[in-house]
Amino acid sequence: MRNLLLGTLAFGTAGYYYYNKEQFTQLAKPKLDYQAVKSDIADILEQQGWDGYNHIGPVLVRLGWHASGTYNKADKTGGSDGATMRFNKEQNDPANAGLHHAQKFLEPIKAKHPGISYADLWVLASYVAIEEMGGPKIDFTPGRKDAPSEASCPPNGRLPDASKGSSHIRDVFYRMGLNDREIVALIGGGHGIGKCHSDRSGYEGPWTNAPTTFTNLYFKELFDKTWTQKKWNGPLQYEDNTKKLMMLPADLEIRNDPEFKRIALEYKENKEAFFKDFASAFKKLTELGFKQF
Ligand code: HEM
Numbered sequence: 001m002r003n004l005l006l007g008t009l010a011f012g013t014a015g016y017y018y019y020n021k022e023q024f025t026q027l028a029k030p031k032l033d034y035q036a037v038k039s040d041i042a043d044i045l046e047q048q049g050w051d052g053y054n055h056i057g058p059v060l061v062r063l064g065w066h067a068s069g070t071y072n073k074a075d076k077t078g079g080s081d082g083a084t085m086r087f088n089k090e091q092n093d094p095a096n097a098g099l100h101h102a103q104k105f106l107e108p109i110k111a112k113h114p115g116i117s118y119a120d121l122w123v124l125a126s127y128v129a130i131e132e133m134g135g136p137k138i139d140f141t142p143g144r145k146d147a148p149s150e151a152s153c154p155p156n157g158r159l160p161d162a163s164k165g166s167s168h169i170r171d172v173f174y175r176m177g178l179n180d181r182e183i184v185a186l187i188g189g190g191h192g193i194g195k196c197h198s199d200r201s202g203y204e205g206p207w208t209n210a211p212t213t214f215t216n217l218y219f220k221e222l223f224d225k226t227w228t229q230k231k232w233n234g235p236l237q238y239e240d241n242t243k244k245l246m247m248l249p250a251d252l253e254i255r256n257d258p259e260f261k262r263i264a265l266e267y268k269e270n271k272e273a274f275f276k277d278f279a280s281a282f283k284k285l286t287e288l289g290f291k292q293f
Helices: 002-019 023-028 034-044 057-068 100-103 107-112 118-132 166-176 180-190 217-224 249-256 258-269 271-286
Strands: none
Touching: 034 100, 034 107, 034 118, 057 100, 057 180, 057 271, 100 107, 100 118, 107 118, 118 271, 166 180, 166 249, 180 217, 180 249, 180 258, 180 271, 217 249, 217 258, 249 258, 258 271
């Protein structure tokens, strides 16, 4: 009788658990407080000694972009889901030189909030960096998962080559499923902040005099300055008359290609349109390959 009673009790408890699994799981795994993660990211953006301007916002934006820009619409490989740049194969793609620094800066955030995937963390960090540097607020949709092994890495060589022209730029971005307007908004926003490093890409210098402020200054510099070939031992790049600012050959394509130019001139005159288009293009870019969609 006693055994029967115990058995009924155990069965009943298991049944109760089974039928209320959802609630139990929710109790066991509290919802991530994304607001807290965001504010912790904002707190680490200033890093003494980093890049001469003590701010890691630009390199975090580059991490979010390079994690996403490997997407291939045709076979749905690559993209931000998976955070495959954690693995040597993708980390060693020359295009990703220096991005291990960005990953490392985010480790304390991952340690404090272990429930967030690296894939979500990298994208969220790029959004926080953009917003904190004065750029548009981008709504974050979580749900990316981390790939278990290097086997999920996309092939290297999918990111754009700065020495090439507009047809290469279109090939790369069209492969992701992005259009001319999105290309111009993304490059203008991305290169309005940060700088090139000769020990990473081979190129050197910032595009604007405000590398930690998100603005449409890139377009103003591109059209209002005269860009001449820099005389040095490095790869072909261009400099302004102060010799302090730079443009990559790929940047000058935004001025030289008629369709890119038309869009870029619009963004030069209309900061609001640029911010709005950048925000939606960056959200789209960072959700490429996101299996939820
Ligand atoms: C044709 C397309 C593009 C090419 C060829 C290109 C190329 C480059 C190169 C060569 C660098 C220098 C890296 C270094 O030496 O540290 C760089 C930096 C950067 N790029 Fe791009 N890029 C492109 C598009 C984009 C896009 C779409 C974004 C983001 C929306 C972006 C964001 C950045 C940022 C933020 C940096 C500065 C990183 C730092 O300061 O550490 N780029 N890019």
